[in-house]
Amino acid sequence: xxxxxxxxxxxxxxxxxxxxxxxxxxxxxxxxxxxxxxxxxxxxxxxxxxxxxxxxxxxxxxxxxxxxxxxxxxxxxxxxxxxxxxxxxxxxxxxxxxxxxxxxxxxxxxxxxxxxxxxxxxxxxxxxxxxxxxxxxxxxxxxxxxxxxxxxxxxxxxxxxxxxxxxxxxxxxxxxxxxxxxxxxxxxxxxxxxxxxxxxxxxxxxxxxxxxxxxxxxxxxxxxxxxxxxxxxxxxxxxxxxxxxxxxxxxxxxxxxxxxxxxxxxxxxxxxxxxxxxxxxxxxxxxxxxxxxxxxxxxxxxxxxxxxxxxxxxxxxxxxxxxxxxxxxxxxxxxxxxxxxxxxxxxxxxxxxxxxxxxxxxxx
Numbered sequence: 001x002x003x004x005x006x007x008x009x010x011x012x013x014x015x016x017x018x019x020x021x022x023x024x025x026x027x028x029x030x031x032x033x034x035x036x037x038x039x040x041x042x043x044x045x046x047x048x049x050x051x052x053x054x055x056x057x058x059x060x061x062x063x064x065x066x067x068x069x070x071x072x073x074x075x076x077x078x079x080x081x082x083x084x085x086x087x088x089x090x091x092x093x094x095x096x097x098x099x100x101x102x103x104x105x106x107x108x109x110x111x112x113x114x115x116x117x118x119x120x121x122x123x124x125x126x127x128x129x130x131x132x133x134x135x136x137x138x139x140x141x142x143x144x145x146x147x148x149x150x151x152x153x154x155x156x157x158x159x160x161x162x163x164x165x166x167x168x169x170x171x172x173x174x175x176x177x178x179x180x181x182x183x184x185x186x187x188x189x190x191x192x193x194x195x196x197x198x199x200x201x202x203x204x205x206x207x208x209x210x211x212x213x214x215x216x217x218x219x220x221x222x223x224x225x226x227x228x229x230x231x232x233x234x235x236x237x238x239x240x241x242x243x244x245x246x247x248x249x250x251x252x253x254x255x256x257x258x259x260x261x262x263x264x265x266x267x268x269x270x271x272x273x274x275x276x277x278x279x280x281x282x283x284x285x286x287x288x289x290x291x292x293x294x295x296x297x298x299x300x301x302x303x304x305x306x307x308x309x310x311x312x313x314x315x316x317x318x319x320x321x322x323x324x325x326x327x328x329x330x331x332x333x334x335x336x337x338x339x340x341x342x343x344x345x346x347x348x349x350x351x352x353x354x355x356x357x358x359x360x361x362x363x364x
Contacts, residue, residue: 003313004306005343008320010296011260013096013174013227015051015320016346018313019334020298022263022322023054023100023176023231025066027112032059032072033081042085045327046093049334049345052320053095055082057102057178060159064103064184067112068126073101073163079170086170092348098174099167100231101218103156105184106132106145106193119143133188133210134195139271153200153210156184157217164218164228174227174260177215181268185211186233189250190242190269208250212257219258229261229296230254234285237266237273244285251293263298263322264289279308287317298322306337338362 005017028037045053059065059072072078089097104110108130109120119142120127131152132145148156160177167175179185187193188210194201200210211230219228234247251262264286267273275281282301290297299318303309309321327333338345339359347355347363355362 002310002341002343004310004321004341005338005345008296010052010174010229010298010320011227012225013052013260015096016094017049017051017334018320019050019309019337020052020320020322021045021048021050021054021327022298022300022324023056023178024324024328025056025070027067027069029069029071032062032065032070032074032078034071034078034085035081038071038082039085039088043088043092044331046089046095046097047348047351048095048327048331049338049347050323050327051096052174053089053097054174054176055097055099055172057100057104057183058163060101060103060163061156063108063128063131064105064156064159065108066104066183067110068120069112070104073099073166074159076166079166083170086172090171094346096173098176098227099172100176100178101160101163101167102178103159103184104130105187106130106136106138107182132184133193133200136193136195138182147196157214160214161217161221164221168222168226172226174229175218175222176263177211177218177228177230179211180231180233180263180265182233182270183268185214186242186269189246190236192236192238192241192270204246204249208253211250212253215254215259216257224258227260229259229263231263231265233266233268234264234282234289235266236269237275238270241270244288247285248289248292251289251295255293255295259295261296261298261320262289262293263300264318265300277302279303279305280312283312283317287315290316290318296320300324306333306340309337310341335362
């Protein structure tokens with residue numbers, strides 16, 4: 001058996017293999033509501049043979065959306081819109097389903113990528129005033145966000161808790177808190193975006209305080225059998241910013257609070273980032289966090305070949321491989337990986353006739 005197709009666990013979440021579909025924004029919701037696009041998109045991925053599917057970044061309050069077309073879970077109506085999609089996946093696939101709960105902070109109110117992705121000023125149609133730890137814009141020329149006060153922090157904390165409870169009521173298996181890619185929780189962590197002078201800014205302990213409060217509140221809001229983890233950016237790729245040493249401290253704090261897994265990415269906070277892209281360019285960060293904390297770790301970053309994914313696992317650099325763009329390009333990536341590695345993968349019986357003659361045991 002290959003390591004890629006061996007079972008593992010993220011806390012209480014038992015996985016049949018080590019392939020996770022990382023969250024990918026679709027910018028196809030209507031006022032935060034799931035649409036038939038989500039039924040088609042997520043339904044297709046649910047049949048992929050991966051063990052875990054993480055639903056895209058889902059806003060916990062309206063102003064937390066990256067774009068006006070982002071998915072949301074800030075009301076019962078949003079849960080009702082998502083429920084048929086979840087039920088359809090449950091009927092036809094054994095895949096475990098998680099959701100990434102998020103707040104975009106100062107990177108909210110943006111155009112969708114295929115329209116350029118630029119910030120939409122609050123005085124323009126479909127735009128709104130963004131919020132952040134400090135009144136520092138993400139990029140030059142963008143409107144400065146509103147610095148969050150105690151009331152704003154409490155509203156966001158309550159939003160995460162309410163969304164987590166809805167995720168549990170939907171029967172989802174896990175929650176991933178989005179603390180990466182320059183969004184709100186990452187903005188609190190990084191000294192480049194957090195210039196506060198109160199208990200939430202300055203020292204590392206203070207900058208970690210609000211993201212840890214969010215984790216504690218969500219962990220307490222759902223049963224222990226529901227896994228709760230966090231995605232982080234291990235480095236800003238900018239001198240003087242958030243970096244791996246601080247990420248290790250943060251990961252240790254999360255582990256002490258009962259965090260079930262950590263999903264290790266990088267970057268996204270500053271346009272000044274300088275990233276040397278290559279296959280697996282983020283895996284070294286996942287490896288170090290896994291080695292020094294012992295926390296179950298999802299590794300990502302331009303991993304497209306099954307042999308590469310297998311080697312990462314064999315080397316102990318991560319526990320699970322997260323795939324995003326590679327899965328959009330090839331929604332049957334796990335099938336093809338199992339064929340290359342001489343292993344087996346779960347497929348729906350309606351598709352058994354597609355099994356290649358040279359891989360007659362591929363679907364068991």
